[in-house]
Every structure is written in C-alpha cells, then in structure tokens.
Amino acid sequence: MPKNQTLSIGEAYNQGVQAFETGQLNKAVKVLNQVLKAAPEYAPAHQLLGVIAFQTGQTGPAENAMREAIRLQPDNAGFLSNFTEVLRTNGKPEEALKVGKRAVQLAPGVANAHSNLGLAYYDMGELFEAEACQKRALALNPDLIAALNNLGSIARDNEDREGAISFYRRVLDLRPGYLESVNNLISVLIEAEQSEEATELADDYLGKGHVSAELHRNRGRLHVLQCQWDEAERCFRNAISLDEKKPESYVGLAQVLTEKNLHELALVEAEKAQRLDPSHAPAYHYIAVCKSHLGDLEAGFANYEKTLELKPDFSATMIALGHLEMERGNFDAARSWFNNAAERDKARLNAQIALVRLDKVAEDNPDFQALVAALPGVDKLPPEQSVSYHYALGKCYEDLKRYDSAFEHFAKGAALKRSIIDFDADQIEETADDLISMFTPELVQKLRQNSVDSSQPIFVVGMPRSGTTLTESILASHPYVFGAGELSYMHKLFTDQLRGGNKKTGSLIAALPDHEISKRAQQYIQQLDAHAPGKPFIVDKMPANFLMVGLIHAIMPNARIVHVARNPMDTCLSCFTRVFQRSQYHSYDQVELGRYFNAYVRVMQHWNDILPSGSFHTVHYENLVENIEFEARRLIAFCGLEWDDRCLEFHKDARRVRTASVQQVRQPLYKSSKEKWLNYKSHLTPLIETIGGARISF
DSSP: OOSOTTSOHHHHHHHHHHHHHTTOHHHHHHHHHHHHHHOTTOHHHHHHHHHHHHHTTOHHHHHHHHHHHHHHOTTOHHHHHHHHHHHHHTTOHHHHHHHHHHHHHHOTTOHHHHHHHHHHHHHTTOHHHHHHHHHHHHHHOTTOHHHHHHHHHHHHHTTOHHHHHHHHHHHHHHOTTOHHHHHHHHHHHHHTTOHHHHHHHHHHHHHTTOOOHHHHHHHHHHHHHTTOHHHHHHHHHHHHHHOTTOHHHHHHHHHHHHHTTOHHHHHHHHHHHHHHOTTOHHHHHHHHHHHHHTTOHHHHHHHHHHHHHHOTTOHHHHHHHHHHHHHTTOHHHHHHHHHHHHTSGGGHHHHHHHHTTTSOOOTTOHHHHHHHHHGGGGGGSOHHHHHHHHHHHHHHHHHTTOHHHHHHHHHHHHHHHHHTSOOOTHHHHHHHHHHHHHOOHHHHHHHHTTOOOOOOEEEEEESTTSSHHHHHHHHHTSTTEEEOOOOOHHHHHHSOHHHHOOSOHHHHHHHSOHHHHHHHHHHHHHHHHTTSTTOSEEEEOOGGGGGGHHHHHHHOTTSEEEEEEOOHHHHHHHHHTSOOSSOOGGGGSHHHHHHHHHHHHHHHHHHHHHSOTTSSEEEEHHHHHHSHHHHHHHHHHHTTOOOOGGGGOGGGOOOOOOSTTTTGGGSOOOOTTTTGGGGGGGGOHHHHHHHTTOOOOO
16 A cells, blocks of 8 residues: 555556656556555556566566456456457467457447457458458557557458558548557558558658667568668668577678678577567568578478478569579479569569569560560669569560670669679779789798698689680599589688788788698688598688789699689670679679679789699580580699599589579580670770680780
8 A cells, every 4th residue: 555544546546657658667666566565456457567567578477467367357447458469469369359348248339449449350360350340449449559550460461551541641641640550551561562652651760760670660661672782781780789589680680691692690689589479471481591592401491491381472582492403403493483473472573573484485484574564664663673674574575686685784774783882993903003012932931831721622713704614514523522512611701801801812911920820721621521521532612812813822722723714705795694693793884893803813824924834624614515525634634633534424413503603603614605795896985895715825
C-alpha cells in the first residue's frame, strides 16, 4: 500500500494509471506493485502491469500478468482483447484466436476487440476472416489506426499493392508519425518498384529525427537497390544498434558484405540471423551463398534446401541453385531450377536472363522473345537487374550474329554498370609504375631469404578472358592436379589495406618485415592446401596474380607460374561483353579497359626482363586452340608432370568452374573465338586507340 494510508486501493491504482499515461513507467510499476502487495487480487493492477511489460518488450512477464488478471476477471472484454495481442506476439496463435473470439462475444461493439481478433486470424493464415474482422472494426471506428494498417498488410499479402498503399496512406493522413505504417508503406513501394518515392519517404522521416530500426533497415534496402554498398552497410548497422534482435537487419548486412566480397564476415552476420530466428529463410539463403563461395558446396546445398523447406517459393534460392548447378556442369538441373523460378512473377525476368545463358539462342527462343518484350520497361528496373538484362540481350543478339544490336546492349549494360561502381582508373598505371620501380632483382633476392619450399602451387595468371580457365581445366584434368579456381589469398595476404595502409602493391610488399613475408607465405600454402589436402599440385587461377609474379617467384621458388596471353582485342572485347559479378571493374569503359591491358603488358614485360629465364611459362591462346595437344604437352611438362591423355578431355571433368567461362569449358575446344573482335571493329575505336601497339611479345 502507498505510504499515504488515507488512499483507497482505487485511488492508489489511479495514481499508477496517471503515471503510466504521462510516461513515468518506473513510477507506475512501483505504485502498481504496492497496490498488489496490499490487494493481491486487484485485477486492474495485474492488467496494467501486463500492458507496461508488453510495451517495454517483456512479453513473457506481460503474458503472466495478464493471465492472472483474466483469472480474476474472466469476462472482462478489455482484458481479453489485450491478452489476445500478447498471446499472438508470444507465438500462441491458437490460444489468441480463442481468447479473441471470447472478447468479441462479450463486447461486440468494441472496435479494438475485432481488430485484435483479426490479427489472430492473420497469424493463422486465414486472410478472409482477418479482413472481415478489420472491416468490422472500421465500421465501428472509421479512424482506427490498427485496423487500417492491418488491412494494408492483408492487401499486401493478397498482392493488391495499390490497395495496401491506399490503406497505409490513410493511416499517415490520420497520424503522420505512425512509424509502423511508414515502414509498411516503404516496403510495399519497394515491392511495387516505386523506389524513388520510397526513398523520398524514408529520407523525410529520417530527416525529421524519427528513430526506428526498421526505418534504417528499409533505407538500407533502398541503398542496396542502387548498389550503394557503403551507405547500405551503415544503415543496417544503425538498425542493429537500435534493435539487436531483428534477423532481417543481420541478413541485410550479410547481403552487403557479400557484395563487398567479404564472405567470411557476411557468414558471421547470416549465422547470427539464423540463431536469432531458426525459421528465418533468408538467413539460410545467405549462409548458403557464403558457404558456397568459400568452397563448402555440401553446406551450400544443405542451406539452400533448408531455405526452400521453410519458404518453398523463395525464388532467389532457386536461381542460386541453378547457378551452382551450372558451375558443376549440371546444365539440365540448372535449367530446371531456372524454370521453377520463372513460374514466379517477381523472379521471371531474372530466371529468363539466366536461361538464355545456358545455350545459344535461336530467333524463336521464348526466353529471348520475353527479354525483347521487356525492353520498354527496362529503365524502371533496379540498376543491377538492368545491367544483367542488357548483357543477356546482347548475348542473344550475338548468338544470332546481329552484332550491331548486340553491341548496343553490351554498351548500355557497361555504361550503367560503370555508373554504379566506385573505381579509380588512375590506380591502374600507379600500381604498374610502383611494381616496376620497386621490384628489382635485388628485392627478389631479399625476399628469397624468407621463401617456402612447397611445390604444391601452380599459378595461372594473365588478363581475364584470355584463356586462363581453359588452361586451368587442362591442368586440372591431370590426376595429380586439383583446380581450385580464382583465389584471392595472395592479394589479401600481401596487399591488405587494413594491415599495410599503402595502396601501392610493390611498396607495400617491399616494406614488409622478413618474418611477415615468411609467415604470410606459409599462410598461403595452408589456405591453398585446404582446398584439396595433400594433393601434389593445386591450381590458383586468379588472373590478377600477374601483379604478383615477382613475389611468387621470390617466396615460392618451387611453385609453377603459367602466364596465358591472347590477342589484345579479342581479350578486351571478351571482357567488355561480360558482366562480372563483383570484380574486373576496369571492364566497363573501353578506355579504362585499354589502360588496364597496357598496364598488364608493361608489368609482364618487367617480369620477363628481371626474372631468370624459365621463371614462368607463357601459353598463347591462339596456339593452344590451333594445336592443343602440342601446347598442352608443353604445359604439363613445364609443371613437372608426366603426360596424361585425360588432359585433352578437360570438358568431361565434373569439377566446379566459377568463372564467366562456365559454359565454354564444358565443351570441346572450338576456334570461333579467334579474331571475334572483327565483328565489332566499328564500335571499338576508343579501345583500339588506347591499346595501340601494346601486346605480349614473348
């Protein structure tokens, strides 16, 4: 009982109500507990304590307090209506439905009771009954915010986006600061591909100082649509700082970190989302994405399967599984997944983009025809989807030998891609200059003092799209060789900006202390061996390791280095007409692409000049396709291996291939890619003028 003994129980309770209504929750709880100490069976005090607990996120204590209030007053419709919402929130929809029906039976004229019952029906998936309840609530109170918001959600679930938008706008007309409807409206605007309006709404509310984890998360989603990864990451981290219990925020952060090629960090966030909610399908999807990228295919497939078990219509997983099957050479399985995804309206275009990659298309190919039909609306697509669309349509026209139309779409896709990436083309020349300046024979000898003696690595280097995948496939068909694909270990170990603070590769390596050189070389061997423990030879086919040839020769003198060279114009055209997932940013502008090629030639010429003869072996792509057995035998001999006829049957190898050459490497060797650039010569003037006479001459 409060210290003032002259107060009655009712008067003391009213003091608690007043404190609650003025936001003094701690005082309210203290007063209500004193009331219950004096009168343990005073039901209104139990009820209000439950309401306070619920509003402060303590759903367990809220349920206990309200259950006691109803035990004491089982026919109190107001108590029952509130208890319906608490039970629903605590994941007890069946009991919530039962209690909600009782509340409506006792108080058929109370709008909130109908609205809360509607929410219970909604959680049970009974949308027809849920909608009827909310409409009854509105008939009793046309301005009931909860009913309007709930009707918006029901319309959204029924794919009536215009109806949902209308209901959410009605809420905001009545109560502009109702953030639940703000966020619901932003979400449905995103779904309706009205991202510009959604962005204006989010920025307006954030600019007014509204604090909401979901508002920051929605802004992050909008940044993702515009490929603004740093801004998206900041928003998702803000959302997490405001509410650490929402798996959606961690999934959003995992998506961003994946796009930044930080798959180990992305996996941490996706796994946290999964622990917070073991039934959250997107968490398993991103765990699968990360596991697959990190080489654990078994875990990748298992988590994709779990995603579809939880959400059978999760089309992003279907498309991801299709691409994973493509990488394994299972094109029929890939086609099946893409076709499954195409049955969903939201995924149809992405699925058709994937399907046209599987084979050469004919004029009457239905997926090609669908892409052509989609052209008028392509400008309204999110940028990344629009990029993929243009490259897919360009590929189709190339299949049909309609080269002018093909180049038009390649150029549009490239220009759009270039507009959404952060890339400083000047660093191309700066890196080359620095390597050539710093890497002298004396530095090579100094580095050699901290070398490792492993002969396991075989490095395949060169320009992207120069034939590095074909070369790796020949090697990986040998029983003593495992093809690990494109590995980023060398660059992460030796040019990690966080550890070195120097953007210039050569200077950074030259400044490393002796013990760091040895330690990182050992780390590389350990990371490489993990791909195929104990295998005599493992291929690291990262083309950009051409920058590392001098370092590799110095610190891994027993490693083999294979350099693949190809006609400059064919190489660069092949780069320009492919969209790369998260790399090769130099490829989307002809001048920048030419500058990159010129820098590559200068660096490789430098290695040829300063390293001893035989330090690396150059394979010329044109020679390889003209006389594959002769060139393959030379390649195998350089690597210190006995010849094996299986090296000529590389297209039968079932290993995973994760590059843009995924289709070609599954086919016998063909020569049609030689001098292919001549089909596009009239469109390539900037590239031709930039490259000039640069080419590999050794």
